[in-house]
Amino acid sequence: MDILYLLIPLSLVFVAAIAVVFLWAVKSGQFEDMEGPAHRILMDDEPKDSRE
Amino acid sequence: MSEPLPCFHCGQPVPPGAEYPIRYQLANKATCCLGCQAVAQTIIDSGNADYYRLRTDLPPTPEAALEELKNLKLYDLPEVQSSFVSEQPGSIREANLILEGIVCAACIWLNERHLFRLPGVVGVEINFSTRRARVRWDNERIQLSQILKSIQDIGYLAYPFDSSRQEELFRKERNAAIRRLAIAGLGMMQVMMYAVPVYMAQDGTMADDIEALMRVASLLLTTPVVFYSAWPFFQGAWRDLRLLRAGMDVPVALGVGAAYLASIYGTFTSSADVYFDSVVMFVFFLLTGRFLEMNARKKSAEAAESLIKLIPAAALRLPGFPGDRAEETVAAVRLSPGEHVLVGAGASFPADGSVAEGASNVDESLLTGESHPVSKNPGSPVIGGSINLESPLVVKVERVGADTVLSGIVRLLDRALAEKPRLARLADRVSAWFVLALLVIAVGVATAWYFVDASRAFWVTVSVLVVSCPCALALATPAALTAALGRLTRLGLLSTRGHALETLARATDFVFDKTGTLTTGEFTLCEVYVLRGDRDTVLGFAYALEQGSSHPIAMALRREGHGNHCQAEDLRYIPGKGVSGLIGGGEYRLGTPEFLGVEVPAVDAPGQSLVGLADDQGILAWFALGDALRPQARQLIDELRSLGVRLHLYSGDRDANVQALARELGIEDARGDMLPQDKLEAVRSMQQGGAVVAMTGDGVNDAPVLAQAQVSIAVDQGAEAAQAAADMVLLSSEIGRLADGVRLARKAQTVIRQNLAWSALYNFLAIPAAALGYVTPWLAGIGMSLSSLLVVLNAMRLSRINEKPGIGGTDSPR
Numbered sequence: 001m002d003i004l005y006l007l008i009p010l011s012l013v014f015v016a017a018i019a020v021v022f023l024w025a026v027k028s029g030q031f032e033d034m035e036g037p038a039h040r041i042l043m044d045d046e047p048k049d050s051r052e
Numbered sequence: 053m054s055e056p057l058p059c060f061h062c063g064q065p066v067p068p069g070a071e072y073p074i075r076y077q078l079a080n081k082a083t084c085c086l087g088c089q090a091v092a093q094t095i096i097d098s099g100n101a102d103y104y105r106l107r108t109d110l111p112p113t114p115e116a117a118l119e120e121l122k123n124l125k126l127y128d129l130p131e132v133q134s135s136f137v138s139e140q141p142g143s144i145r146e147a148n149l150i151l152e153g154i155v156c157a158a159c160i161w162l163n164e165r166h167l168f169r170l171p172g173v174v175g176v177e178i179n180f181s182t183r184r185a186r187v188r189w190d191n192e193r194i195q196l197s198q199i200l201k202s203i204q205d206i207g208y209l210a211y212p213f214d215s216s217r218q219e220e221l222f223r224k225e226r227n228a229a230i231r232r233l234a235i236a237g238l239g240m241m242q243v244m245m246y247a248v249p250v251y252m253a254q255d256g257t258m259a260d261d262i263e264a265l266m267r268v269a270s271l272l273l274t275t276p277v278v279f280y281s282a283w284p285f286f287q288g289a290w291r292d293l294r295l296l297r298a299g300m301d302v303p304v305a306l307g308v309g310a311a312y313l314a315s316i317y318g319t320f321t322s323s324a325d326v327y328f329d330s331v332v333m334f335v336f337f338l339l340t341g342r343f344l345e346m347n348a349r350k351k352s353a354e355a356a357e358s359l360i361k362l363i364p365a366a367a368l369r370l371p372g373f374p375g376d377r378a379e380e381t382v383a384a385v386r387l388s389p390g391e392h393v394l395v396g397a398g399a400s401f402p403a404d405g406s407v408a409e410g411a412s413n414v415d416e417s418l419l420t421g422e423s424h425p426v427s428k429n430p431g432s433p434v435i436g437g438s439i440n441l442e443s444p445l446v447v448k449v450e451r452v453g454a455d456t457v458l459s460g461i462v463r464l465l466d467r468a469l470a471e472k473p474r475l476a477r478l479a480d481r482v483s484a485w486f487v488l489a490l491l492v493i494a495v496g497v498a499t500a501w502y503f504v505d506a507s508r509a510f511w512v513t514v515s516v517l518v519v520s521c522p523c524a525l526a527l528a529t530p531a532a533l534t535a536a537l538g539r540l541t542r543l544g545l546l547s548t549r550g551h552a553l554e555t556l557a558r559a560t561d562f563v564f565d566k567t568g569t570l571t572t573g574e575f576t577l578c579e580v581y582v583l584r585g586d587r588d589t590v591l592g593f594a595y596a597l598e599q600g601s602s603h604p605i606a607m608a609l610r611r612e613g614h615g616n617h618c619q620a621e622d623l624r625y626i627p628g629k630g631v632s633g634l635i636g637g638g639e640y641r642l643g644t645p646e647f648l649g650v651e652v653p654a655v656d657a658p659g660q661s662l663v664g665l666a667d668d669q670g671i672l673a674w675f676a677l678g679d680a681l682r683p684q685a686r687q688l689i690d691e692l693r694s695l696g697v698r699l700h701l702y703s704g705d706r707d708a709n710v711q712a713l714a715r716e717l718g719i720e721d722a723r724g725d726m727l728p729q730d731k732l733e734a735v736r737s738m739q740q741g742g743a744v745v746a747m748t749g750d751g752v753n754d755a756p757v758l759a760q761a762q763v764s765i766a767v768d769q770g771a772e773a774a775q776a777a778a779d780m781v782l783l784s785s786e787i788g789r790l791a792d793g794v795r796l797a798r799k800a801q802t803v804i805r806q807n808l809a810w811s812a813l814y815n816f817l818a819i820p821a822a823a824l825g826y827v828t829p830w831l832a833g834i835g836m837s838l839s840s841l842l843v844v845l846n847a848m849r850l851s852r853i854n855e856k857p858g859i860g861g862t863d864s865p866r
Binding site for chain 2: 029
């Protein structure tokens with residue numbers, strides 16, 4: 001069970017890293033439009049695609 | 053509406069024509085004066101340009117407050133006030149303000165009370181949904197800047213309303229909420245990871261030092277959740293305590309704070325239990341509820357905001373029209389009545405006006421709910437914000453800014469959202485008492501358990517604080533009302549008074565006016581009785597004979613017959629009788645039976661006027677013209693009857709006409725030849741019999757009766773209706789929406805009752821259970837949060853209710 005002395009602090013580091021990534025995502029505006037990207041991915045907005 | 057650009061340095065409005073640009077981050081910024089330009093230049097040149105990036109994030113220092121105070125003084129200047137202050141009789145002024153820092157219904161209460169105590173303030177109404185305040189004050193006794201300053205004194209910020217600013221405010225608030233939610237969520241997940249093994253482990257299998265390590269790790273994770281995510285609760289509670297009143301945040305902050313501190317104690321002494329998992333879970337669920345509520349509020353506020361945004365920012369002015377066609381781009385707010393603007397196809401009108409040149413179809417659906425394009429010719433009125441669909445129009449501007457139809461509608465909507473209905477006021481009072489009672493109970497429980505089992509006293513008290521849910525009580529009504537009002541507005545039925553929805557749901561009697569309400573109010577060709585020839589030919593003749601006349605009957609005939617062109621010559625009009633003329637060499641006459649010299653034919657056409665067409669051999673055809681029913685009138689009457697309300701038709705029109713219409717629609721109580729006093733009397737006697745009367749009229753001539761009825765609905769389009777004293781205005785021309793409105797209003801009442809019943813039941817069961825020690829802190833956290841969530845989600849159902857298919861045309865204005 002000694003591995004827990006490493007794993008528990010490691011989990012704290014992971015959580016901190018995830019939090020930083022998440023805050024960055026909020027800051028860079030990824031949560032401003034929660035619906036748009038879902039629709040956009042379905043649309044062929046490139047004019048060359050519409051020829052097909 | 054909007055103010056001039058603020059100065060880059062001092063925030064004062066840049067006066068028109070001032071040219072003091074400053075270079076900052078590769079862009080030119082405007083400043084208001086030479087002084088600001090010089091100071092800003094010095095700051096940037098000395099490498100301190102970050103000041104401009106940072107200063108909004110700084111807490112207000114005394115210097116900053118002074119600076120803000122100086123800016124506030126600007127709002128006292130009449131020229132600045134003109135865009136957002138309306139003058140009323142005497143020295144009374146009224147302004148719309150945005151409030152920053154509003155987090156709960158209690159903040160509204162606080163601000164209202166605080167402002168009311170200021171000498172000179174005569175009225176304050178704050179809207180939770182849009183975070184706008186309507187303030188009325190006596191300009192001789194208090195200045196607007198003093199009002200704004202006093203709002204700052206209690207920890208809020210107030211700005212005169214400007215829609216783009218509101219948007220930015222919401223974006224910031226939403227991002228902050230997501231960050232808090234994320235921190236709480238991550239913290240909760242990981243703390244659970246440490247907590248579950250401790251709960252699951254059999255006695256003796258968990259090493260003490262491992263358990264201690266996990267407690268420290270939980271503490272490290274819980275700390276940011278308490279001090280960052282839960283911070284708004286502590287702020288709210290502190291504000292409440294300082295003002296010696298009980299708000300919803302007080303028990304939350306007490307619960308979170310006490311559990312956190314006791315768990316720290318437990319961590320370092322390894323003696324007592326720790327409840328970090330309960331703390332983070334409680335915070336996370338509470339924040340989830342608030343986040344959902346924030347989004348729901350935003351959704352219903354959007355209905356009003358989408359209207360204000362319809363006005364484009366810029367317009368193409370034609371200063372030399374009609375001689376010179378040179379265009380110049382100006383800000384829409386700078387337009388003044390009498391000027392001409394060019395509106396291209398696909399563009400929206402910057403102001404109210406009339407078409408000076410060109411013909412096109414215009415989409416007015418966002419303003420009126422009218423789903424079909426409306427055709428516009430020279431002279432036709434156009435409404436600012438509607439969209440020109442086909443070809444360019446030159447428009448003469450007639451009304452701008454606050455005088456436009458659109459601004460009127462938005463103001464009415466604001467007023468409706470600001471006035472709290474009786475039920476909501478009651479809920480506010482009850483929840484304040486509830487919190488107070490809760491604190492007393494908590495003290496009692498703590499004392500009792502101290503004598504029964506001192507070791508459990510602390511955690512039982514925390515459970516009591518956490519498990520009770522004043523939020524469900526306080527949110528039940530406002531959440532349902534805002535959701536329903538937003539939905540109604542999207543249906544084209546605008547509430548201008550806060551009580552309208554509640555009263556509409558309770559209405560037992562609907563009184564309708566006839567002309568202009570159930571009918572279109574215009575002459576329409578109802579029937580053609582052809583004696584010789586065919587329908588198209590006689591209509592063509594009628595068209596030819598009536599083409600020069602502007603009589604309503606002539607216009608009705610022209611609308612029908614313009615397909616078959618033939619020319620009439622030598623037209624002679626006999627006013628009040630008819631017209632005669634030559635078509636293809638033969639003489640034709642069109643007019644009343646007396647004019648034609650024949651007997652009135654025996655046709656069943658009550659309430660209609662008969663016009664005959666004759667040639668030298670006698671009658672060719674009869675045209676029956678009347679006031680046609682609105683397309684959805686029959687449907688509306690049938691639906692209202694199925695909803696169980698009594699129907700009445702009161703009209704000033706001739707009794708025979710009214711009875712005919714009533715028979716056609718199946719309305720039993722119909723009276724004609726009524727003067728406004730008669731209508732008033734009839735409504736009053738109905739009310740004495742206990743009826744709740746909803747009066748539907750066309751807004752202007754029915755004003756006294758509309759005022760007498762408990763709830764009044766003006767059925768008309770455009771400006772007149774917006775000024776009428778009606779509680780609701782049907783912006784849509786589809787009168788069937790009224791039945792949808794009644795249905796929605798009843799649904800809203802049901803939801804409010806469900807919410808109140810649920811929160812009462814929940815608290816009634818949960819608090820005693822917690823007081824007796826049956827509820828652990830983490831269970832209390834879940835129970836309380838789910839209770840709030842349920843209330844908000846239940847209310848949000850209202851904004852999704854579909855109107856009955858078949859009635860509506862367009863849906864939400866997106």
